[in-house]
Amino acid sequence: MSLTTRFAPSPTGYLHVGGARTALYSWLYAKKNGGDFVLRIEDTDLERSSQASVDAIMDGMNWLNLEWTHGPYFQTQRFDRYKEVIEQLLASGNAYRCYSTSDEVEAMREQARETGAKEKYNGLWRDRTDYPTDKPYVIRFKNPLDGEVVIKDMVKGDITIANEELDDLILARSDGTPTYNLTVVVDDWDMKITHVVRGDDHISNTPKQINILLALGATLPEYAHIPMILGDDGKRLSKRHGAVGVMQYRDDGYLPEALLNYLVRLGWSHGDKEIFSREEMIELFDLKDCNRAASGFNTDKLIWVNQHYMKTMEPSYVAKHLAWHMNEQGINIEKGPALEKIVKIQADRVKTLKEMAQISRYFYEDFSELEASAVKKHLRPVVKEPLILVKAKLAALSEWSPELIHAAINDTATELEVGMGKVGMPLRVAATGGGNSPSLDVTLALLDKDKVLARIDHAIEVVEARIANS
Incomplete structure (x- = not known):
């Protein structure tokens, strides 16, 4: 079976830089090993998902030129398949109907808190068959009660979790819609994903998903959990640190090659080398060389990388990106010098393409006042x-x-x-x-x-x- 990775964002906002780095690492690993790269849109959160967010993800992936081999697949178009797998798990005894209300489950968790036990559903309906006919129910996975799950993580090393720590998680809600952990498992299985590359905030989900895969008799993928990206203040990267959406970096005047080069080094290294062409990234990248610790985002370093690319890439290529900024700033470039000539004389004088457009206005239009x-x-x-x-x-x-x-x-x-x-x-x-x-x-x-x-x-x-x- 050929190596296959995937990038599976939820369309509930922009494509943030953490997601872009995950996509890049997944893409690079597939490219390096002659494999496939799948784009999957996990849009089962119907209330928060939007077409605008789908468009933002697509725009970001296309701007970064991270082309996918298969997809994009949408989970909302696969509900029949998820229902089929749930029925399979029910038939095999690996899932069951649970009629406990949310208040009853919360009472179970409260009781566990009071006794110092693990806060989880107590399995009340796990082995019962006296199902009522007029009450709503959810479908829960019958998680093993003993033994342990070992995640052989390519970045973190072996991670061991006792099954007794895990809950009988919900696979389908009372309205029949599948939950995240079920849809991810079915998709990874059906799409023959061999390597799951994602943020380490998903580590808590991985043992649950492994147990579901084992219950289905599926081959386990390998996992690589990438540490999060921190802001300059050591806290998780967020809007308060400035631009965190990929397309905001385009709007702010960065070249896609610069952002990719910066992101690949934000958690991975190859000696002291700082600048990598796309071909060098593919040749040298390996998930096993990723850092185990979180990385700090440094805007000054990104600016330095961007300046390098503006000065060293073909002026005609840089000019194509500059043209977008000229248009955004309302500068008509039809009457004036070719943009590649502007790039040649301005690239070493600015930090971004946005700034290059701003200081080049006088080449294309007259000014009413002098500074x-x-x-x-x-x-x-x-x-x-x-x-x-x-x-x-x-x-x-x-x-x-x-x-x-x-x-x-x-x-x-x-x-x-x-x-x-x-x-x-x-x-x-x-x-x-x-x-x-x-x-x-x-x-x-x-x-x-x-x-x-x-x-x-x-x-x-x-x-x-x-x-x-x-």
Whole structure:
């Protein structure tokens, strides 16, 4: 049987980074071993599940390019199969009808608390056959009363749980709908899942699921429980730590490759290596090398990884993601330089693509006002002459290239016997609206020549207004 992993989120919210890391680890392990990767949507919580959440999960998986081999499967489309398995467990004596009310079960647990015993259902209906005909009931699993369950965990090592610690868990509610532990078991069995990779918050469910699988005569999968992700404050990662939904990281300007690279290292390592291509991840990743302890999310580290990818990936690829941010910020890129050119000159100056879009607006649209602090510092009365002269030299250029633009700026400074900054800084403010930009000659070359000349005229008018008011 070929190796098969799965990712099985519940559609009750966004795809959070913990789930994305689980999906990544499952995907990598399947890829590394030439196996299959199943996407399953566990949507049996009808009240909390939503199509919007399903869409968010799909968007996140597609943005991260974690393609699945089979699926997506939806549990709500498999109720007939779950009912069939429940009937099989009833017929084999591994399940029974329980007519105890919720109040009666709570009283059992309260009594156990008072005596210091394990708080669980006491098995009142476990071996009874005097079923009433007019009372609602649930279906419970007849958990073994003795012995133990050993989880041979690929990350945590062997975990042993005594069966007497386990409850006769409910398999089907009184309305007939199946519960989580039943649906997961049936799905993993039917879909021939060989390796279950999930968060270690599921460890308490695993012995219950193993016992159900054994009762069905099914082959047990191997388990790998991944420790949780903590925030910078050592507490479980949540909204209070900032962006925790995968698509929020896209919205905030991160490349999918950067988030994947960061997540793979958030609980797994290969020596001191920090940067991994997708191919290297597949080649080197192994569940057995995952950390047993929880990992702390570090936004500064993610930013560093994102900057690496913005600077080293093909500009044409980065530009495709930048285009999304330009559109989100209402920047029309039809009239202006190709985005890959923007990537080349801006990538080492920003932390995110969102920031890259923000500081590149002047390449595509005019500005009505110049940055006040830049005007105060750089558009003083003394720069009127340099601006007039450099405009004339730029206007006379037969070719609009960085080399000739640089020469024009340099010639202006030489002719006026001033430093390059006395020409370059006011010119930068005139052309970009502010005091920061990439190399000025490259920046101007990416702008339309006539647009640059018009912006210089506007800056001269601003200087003249300052002179008049002085």
